[in-house]
Amino acid sequence: MSVPFVPPEETPPAEGSTSSAHPERADGGIWEHPMIWLSVILVGALLGGLLFLFRGLGL
Numbered sequence: 001m002s003v004p005f006v007p008p009e010e011t012p013p014a015e016g017s018t019s020s021a022h023p024e025r026a027d028g029g030i031w032e033h034p035m036i037w038l039s040v041i042l043v044g045a046l047l048g049g050l051l052f053l054f055r056g057l058g059l
Helices: 034-057
Strands: none
Touching: none
């Protein structure tokens, strides 16, 4: 049985081959951007820390 030449980055044609296009997964919405949530948490923690710092200093 002769196998046709297939470039290294290609999946050879076969029954059950995964080389066909896969459906795109759904957009994860806000969970696709964890850096936004991390920055919101860090800014909130910074503001809370500054609140207690200024209250402690009597400003």
